[in-house]
Amino acid sequence: MTFIxxxxxxxPGDHPFVTQTSVILALVVVTALAFDFTNGxxxxxxxxxxxxxxxxxxxxxxxxxxxxxxxxxxxxxxQVALTVxxxxxxxxxxxxxPKEPLTTHGGEALLMIVLAGLVGGIIWNLATWxxxxxSSSSHALFGGLIGATVAGLGWAGVNWNGDxxxxxxxxxxxxxxxxxxxxxxxxxxxxxxWIIFRMTAGIALRYAERGFKWGQIGSASLVSLAHGTNDAQxxxxxxxxxxxxxxxxxxxxxxxxxxxxxxxxxxxxGTYLGGxxxxxxxxxxxxxxxxAQGMAAQSASAAVILxxxxxxxxxxxxxxxxxxxxxxxxxxxxxxVRWRVAGRMVLAWLITxxxxxxxxxxxxxxxxxxxxxxxxxxxxxxxxxxxxxMWLRSRRIRVDHSNVNDDWGAVVxxxxxxxGRLPATAAAS
Amino acid sequence: MHNxxxxxxxxxxxxxxxxxxxxxLPILFTLGIRSLAWSAAGPAPRPAGRAIxxxxxxxxxxxxxxxxxxxxxxxxxxxxxxxxxxxxxxxxH
Numbered sequence: 001m002t003f004i005x006x007x008x009x010x011x012p013g014d015h016p017f018v019t020q021t022s023v024i025l026a027l028v029v030v031t032a033l034a035f036d037f038t039n040g041x042x043x044x045x046x047x048x049x050x051x052x053x054x055x056x057x058x059x060x061x062x063x064x065x066x067x068x069x070x071x072x073x074x075x076x077x078x079q080v081a082l083t084v085x086x087x088x089x090x091x092x093x094x095x096x097x098p099k100e101p102l103t104t105h106g107g108e109a110l111l112m113i114v115l116a117g118l119v120g121g122i123i124w125n126l127a128t129w130x131x132x133x134x135s136s137s138s139h140a141l142f143g144g145l146i147g148a149t150v151a152g153l154g155w156a157g158v159n160w161n162g163d164x165x166x167x168x169x170x171x172x173x174x175x176x177x178x179x180x181x182x183x184x185x186x187x188x189x190x191x192x193x194w195i196i197f198r199m200t201a202g203i204a205l206r207y208a209e210r211g212f213k214w215g216q217i218g219s220a221s222l223v224s225l226a227h228g229t230n231d232a233q234x235x236x237x238x239x240x241x242x243x244x245x246x247x248x249x250x251x252x253x254x255x256x257x258x259x260x261x262x263x264x265x266x267x268x269x270g271t272y273l274g275g276x277x278x279x280x281x282x283x284x285x286x287x288x289x290x291x292a293q294g295m296a297a298q299s300a301s302a303a304v305i306l307x308x309x310x311x312x313x314x315x316x317x318x319x320x321x322x323x324x325x326x327x328x329x330x331x332x333x334x335x336x337v338r339w340r341v342a343g344r345m346v347l348a349w350l351i352t353x354x355x356x357x358x359x360x361x362x363x364x365x366x367x368x369x370x371x372x373x374x375x376x377x378x379x380x381x382x383x384x385x386x387x388x389x390m391w392l393r394s395r396r397i398r399v400d401h402s403n404v405n406d407d408w409g410a411v412v413x414x415x416x417x418x419x420g421r422l423p424a425t426a427a428a429s
Numbered sequence: 430m431h432n433x434x435x436x437x438x439x440x441x442x443x444x445x446x447x448x449x450x451x452x453x454l455p456i457l458f459t460l461g462i463r464s465l466a467w468s469a470a471g472p473a474p475r476p477a478g479r480a481i482x483x484x485x486x487x488x489x490x491x492x493x494x495x496x497x498x499x500x501x502x503x504x505x506x507x508x509x510x511x512x513x514x515x516x517x518x519x520x521x522h
Contacts, residue, residue: 073500073504076500076501076504076505077504078504078505078506079504079505079506161431161432162431162432164431164432165431166435167432167435167436167439168432169432171432172432172435172436176432176433176436177436180436180440184440184443184444184447185447187444187447187448188444188447188448188451188452189451189452191448191452192451192452192455192456195452195456195459196455196456196459199456199459199460199463200459200462200463203462203463203466203467207462207465207466208462208466211458211459211461211462211465212462215455215458218493219455222493222496222497222500225497225500226496226500229500229503229504292459295455295458296452296455299450299451299452299454299455300447300451300452301451302451302496303446303447303449303450303451303452303454303496304443304447304451306450306496306499306500307442307443307446307447307450307451308439308443309503310446310499310503310508310509311439311442311443311446312439313435313436313439313440313442313443315443
């Protein structure tokens, strides 16, 4: 495909419509949609892992419901914040327009930073999916952008600490919430689970099972809807930023309708595809989830996500969902929590930002070294190669809707000759 | 370390709201299930158990509607305000 694009491009000025930057812009848009897609399938687990593990919904129904609600949620984002990157890097002014030095030559400098950052985010999202680790997609995106910005503009281009007037910067928007969110969600879920288990002791099972089934579906739906509204907005913001930088859009108060449609479809489709490896780790790997526990965990997630975004202290959905599942395991009498799996997860969280950053920086350097359109094409080609490689690797030991609920540790016999032990977490029971 | 102060300030509020809504509502829901089970457990049906059960479910549903209202409002660039105790939709400041 890249070859065809290459043939179709004329040197700047030669053709009035297809210029070098408009092709780079197209690459940025497609890559942003690809990121949105990985964002969707990486985060299906946050809403649906417990619902699937307790069999409140069949795996297929759960991902379809979550995908649909993500779609609805994305369309609810009528007012999109264009300033999404401002939390961590300084490539935009406070009104959302790109910084002037980056907009010369059709915004090529800004486009390259955004492209490299997106590629960093996608590659890290795919790597953690391959390992079955729930890690934050926002951290991956921010990490990629930070890395690409450091490579392109130097360390001064990063907004580390904000200006002290509000919660801002890498520390305030990423690091502190990351540490605090699992703890908060864990406490809420543990408290809820502990009390609910005491209250349900001795009541007829048929009432409890049916009631908790609906409780779980309701709370999981809320999480899906909130996810669609929040996460699709980020990609919409990034694409619109690229359009403004290259002079294809000027209004900072709204976004093009096609951007909204494309982002909504990408995240919904990703969610529907379902990151089964991650669903398995979250639903079966950490603790064995009983229906009451599933409801407590999912309600804790929904309440903490909505309350935090209401109070302007936005937390990562992934960290909240994981904290809730862990908390529900701690709160349930005599439940076994697999702390080794949890530890592996925390390790993934710690390295998400720097790892995506390194990939983002690397991509920017490669793109810059090759230069111009060829550089952008090289970066996209590298992304396609990495994604294909990881997808092929994932097929050696498949996790899908048919085996997502199998007992932890008892499944997926390693393929003879396969050196790895994927999904890595499955071996660590 | 202004950020740490802001974050801790946000964290305890989120924890409080999380406990009230995220643990409180499922507990009410469970109480509702308990009263339904209780109303059908005896030799004769106990209508009071059903009434209490459905009353508790109604409270939980109100909580869920509040959640949906918040998601929709924030999508439209608005926020929920609790200054009149009952929630109202206001412009985001």
